[in-house]
Every structure is written in structure tokens, then in C-alpha cells.
Amino acid sequence: MNGSLHLWLIPLLPFAGFLINGLLGRRMPRPLVTAVALLAPLASFAIVAVAALNFFWHIGNFASVLPFTETCPIAWISVGTLHIEFSLVLDQLSLVMLLVVTGVGLLIHVYSVGYMAHDKGYARYFSYLNLFLFFMTTLVLAGNALVMFVGWEGVGLASYLLIGFWFSKTSAAAAGKKAFIVNRIGDVGFLIGMFLLLANFGTLTFTEIATKLGQDPGWSGGVVTVIALCLLLGATGKSAQLPLYIWLPDAMEGPTPVSALIHAATMVTAGVYMIARNHVLFDHSPFALSVVAIVGGATALFAATIALVQNDIKRVLAYSTISQLGYMFLGCGVAAYSAAVFHLMTHAFFKALLFLAAGSVIHGLGGEQDLRKMGGLRKRMPVTFWTMTAGVIAIAGIWPFAGFFSKDAILYSAFQHGSLGKALWFVGLLTALLTAFYMFRLWYMTFLGESRSPQLHPHESPWSMLGPLVILAALSICGGWVGIDRFGSFLASATGPTIDPATAAGGKSLDLILSGIAVAVALLGWLIAHMFYKQKPERPAQLAAALPGGYKLLVNKYWVDEFYGAVVVKPLMLFSTYFLGWVVDKAILGGGAWLLGGTATFAGALLQRWQSGNIRSYAAWLAAGAAALLLFVFIPWTTVLADIGIHLTQAGH
């Protein structure tokens, strides 16, 4: 593999798709729009896949060719000592991520053809989706933090556009705005982190930062911690972690394939990817690493408890996504970056599957999203049912489905990470129990039992939607079989070494015991869901009645939105309305403008009397002025002023 891989084509092809469909889509026939929209991700995926297969078959040894860097021949920013290139880097980490992004992206494009078939904004939808792929691949391929930031902001834009895709719906427009604004808060952290990187390292290139950190062991704590925490703030915004997770549940206002692609499989994992990309920084700051782990663990448990009682099928999945992202952060926080990326990959498969299956259900029910009105869909939608079953078992973490392997890898790494790690392992286990419970709850309420809305006539979705479901179901089953050992050693050069159970404390048997516990916990969650929603469907209501406080707390999502509303949004709105709006805008700016204008008008009203239009009056004024000038010249000013006590002295005397 000599020469160029043409990495630049990977982002640019979807961008071309965006331009074509965005500019001309409305005037093009639908099949042409579809062709353009599907060709772009297909071509990107093909380039990535061909590169990966080439490495795999012809070289076998990735380490000899990766990382592969492609730099734009024209310098991007060159000011003084600051030189930033527009460079794209393909290494093991970005290769895995690219395969996920373009692969899952392609499947979801195909699915969207069926799902959005009847929408008026068909071309607009696909142009946004292609735009998202452009920015996401840029983010993944970025060789330095600034290029990554371009992609980072771009996917935020695409997310905003797609959440508010049905912008005539007020709640969708508001949700888009919320996502955009909350993400900006995180971006401030990312930006400050970049400024600090420039100030302290003089470069934004990931490899150069890693080299500088490696050369000087003096880099630890202090400024590195601050940089790492700033980057973490950025990651919590994009990846919907505490305390900035609030935008993701609302983002479900967008079309379901968008929720699957952007708000489950790819964009929200950008934070995890960013931490893995900068893992050298985090490795040099144990404190920042602990913060990452605690944020992740807390988010995982917190979001899982909320998911227990949600009744909107997409919201359950949204909170589940937040919870699983928390898992990934937990993995990053215990320095098991490859385990986190492994979970990122399997999660992309099964969460995309779950969302797409949920979309199929919603599509079949004509837009119904409430779990309480579903039920008994197993017979009506068999393909959706079986694929979703695969997804549910995968996310619950039951062997041998994909979720088991990645979740187990994270839990094992946490357990091996000191006393904090043991506590986080327990939190993770508890989360796994809750995850299994709420996912099987969703499964029972949707597909089993009797239909609770007999007036609806559900129908199975077209094959353009079912095809991606089947492929993703296969990936959700087999995606984890590669195993963390092989996956970790593949990623090792990009994300650092993984713990080998054979040589670590506790040996191989500890690994097996922990896996056994994890599967047992997942099965327990299934059992509880079975007892609650299959055997005695009246039980959940009884439990809710028995614990009114706890139930209310969960149903109202801990009142976090209300809390933020009262503490942040309301004061800001009041400040804007009364201080900025009334005092600054109306009183100071408006009053000032009125005063200036009024003065001019008043003066004009006075002076316009002079403009009588009578030529002789003008002439008289002219003569009077000349006479006044003459008088002025002939008055002996020095003497007159001296008489009244003012003495004019010339300069220099």
C-alpha cells in the first residue's frame, strides 16, 4: 500500500451528496435523490472497507502502515509561530470508528429511504444526513484538535438541523435549540482546552502532544489536569453525560433514523472518541481520570433509573443511550480505552438496531410512541420482533451477544482499578441489572401480551427498513465475538495496552467469575421484568402506588429540567428581559438614539425658519455676515480683553 489512500474522499463524497441534494434535490425526481443520498455513504464505506481489507489481507501487520497521515498541501493556519495543517490521520482507532460511522450510517441511509418515503422534505432530509456524515468523518479522521473541532461543531449543526427537521412542530424546534445551546456549553470547555494546549505545548497535533508528554515525565497534574477537565466538559456536552445530558431525551423529536444514527450510534460517542484520542493527556492526570470514571458511573446509574418508568419507546432508548455512554466513560475513566471503544462499537450496532426497530414499530402503528398503547405486536411484525429481541438481549449483556463482551470488558477493567474501581464496578453491575429490566420491560410491553389499542392495524415495514434491521441484528449477535483481547491488541498502538486477565491479579478465573456475575445479574433483570410485565401486569402499578415518592421522582426525571430551568434559564431570561431588554436596550440604547434624533429634529425645526426661500433675505444675511466679519477684524481684541482683565500672551514669551 504505497501512495495515497485518498482519505480526503471519505468526508468529501458525503459533502458532494449534501450539495447536490441540498441545492437541486427539490427539483430532482425522488429515485435520483435516493441514488445520490445512498451513493455518498456507500462510496465512503467502500473506501474505508477496501483500505481495511488491504491492510488485513496483504500486509496483515497494521502497525507497519498505520498511522497513515494525509495533509492538505496548503497550510491551513500559519500565523507567527503557529502552524496548523489540515491533516487527516488513519490509525487503528479512527479505522474502527470510520467503519462504524460509515457502515452503520449506510444502513441507516437505506432504512431512511423506507421510513421517510412519504415525507415532503425527502431531499432536505438526505442532504442533512449526508452533511452529518461529512462532519462526522472529518471529526474521526482529524489529525489535530482544531480539525476535530471543525467536525465537532459540524455534527452539532447537523444534529440541530435534524432534531428540528419537522420545524413546524414547536416542540421539535425547541428541542433542536436546546441541543444546540447545551452543546455550546460543552464546546466552551473544548475551546479552552485547545487554548491551553496551544499555550503549553505549542501544537494541537495529537501525536506531537503525546510525544512531548512522553519525553518529559514532569508533565503531570496541574495544567494537564486542567486541560483534561476542559476536554471532559466538551465530551460531557457532546456525549450527553451529567450534568449536560438534558438535551438528548428531547432530541428524540427528530425522525427515528436520526435518533438511531446521530443520537445513539455515532455522534454522541464523539466524546468517548475524543477522550480515547487524547488518552495520553488523561493518563498523565489520575485526578481527571477519576473524574471521568465517576461522571460515567454516575450517569450510567442515573439515566438507567429514569429509563425504568418512561412510557415513550424512544425516550426509554434515549435514557438507555445516556446510560450506555456512561458505561463508555466509566471504561475510559479506568484507563480501559480499548474496552470503551469496543463498547462504543457494539453499542453502535445494537442501539442503532433498537432505534430502527422502534422506528419500525412506530411506522407500523402510524406514529404511536406510547408503550402503554402497544402490545401483541409479535405476530403482526415478526421480523421487527425477532431483530429487536436480538438487540434487547445484546444490550442486556447476555452471552453470547455483542453487548456481553464489551460490557464485561469494561466491568472487568473497573474491578481491576483499585478501590474506586471496585465501587464503580458495583455501580456498573447495578446499572446492568436496571438495563436488563427496562429493556425487557419495553420488549414485553411492545411485543407480547394482548394489543392495548385494537383500533390500530399494525403492519410490517417494507424491506428497505427490514434489511438494515436484519444486518444490524446479525452484527449485534456476532459483533462481540472478536473478543476484547484481540480488539485491545489491535488498538494498543492507538489507545494504550489493555489488562491481560491471564497475568493480572486474580488470573483468568476472576475474569470468568465476574462474567458469570454480570450474566446472572442480566438474567435477574429479565426475570424481574418477566414477573412484572408478563405474569402479573398489575404489579408495576401496585409498586408505584406503594412507593409514591420514588415513583414520582423517577417519572419526573428527578426534576432536573425544572431545576435547570429555575436556576439557570429563568434567571438568564429575567436578566435578559429586564436588564438587557429594558435597561440596556430600551433605556440606554433606545433612549440615547431618541435623544440624538430628537435634538437634531428640534434644532432643524428652529433653523429651518432661516430658509425662508426669499432671496433677498439670504442676501441680507450674507451682507450682515460680511459686516460682522469686518467688525470683528476691526475690533482691537487685545486691548478690549486687557480692559476686562484677560491678557493674551503669545506662546514662547
Added chain:
Amino acid sequence: MSSLFSQEVPLIFYLLLSAALFALGIVGFLIKRNLITVFMSIELMLNAVNLSFVTFAHQWHQVRGQIFVFFVMMVAAAEAAVGLAIIIAVFRARATLAVDRIDLMKL
């Protein structure tokens, strides 16, 4: 006889004449209503100034003042041509030459 002609007229007489002519021009310009009279008043003022130029040129034996007078006369001739043309045009349009009635520029 000879004393009458050989004697130089004092400077002040020329200047007084010039000032008187100029004042006449101003007064005519201000009080006359007919546009042609106003125009003639302007010519009068110009020539009053010309007179003082010539006076000073003679007094100080400087030729510059005289040259300046030629310039003024030239400009006055051009001005007369343009001014009279305007006056004719105004009269054709408005059928009047009363200065007070020509007030289209008034607000």
C-alpha cells in the same frame, strides 16, 4: 489750471468712491425687486471693487492689481452672459421677474 490737473487726487477719494459704489450695490441688491436691477447691482459691486484694485495698483506701482481687474471683468462678462440667459429663461417660465415670487426652493 495746471495745478488742478498736475496735482494728484488723494487716495482716500478713490476709496470713498469705491465704498460708496459698493454700498449702493448692496442696497440695490437688498431692496430692489426686479431681477435685472438686482443683477445690475451685483455688477456695480464688482466694479466698485475693481476701482479699489486699480487705485491700490496705481498707489503701490504694482501691476498685479490691474491684472486682477482684467480677471474680474472677464468673469463678470461670462457671468453676465449666463445670468442674463437664466433671467430670460425664468421670465419665459414664470412670466415675472419679481425676486420674491421666485421661491420654488422654499420648503
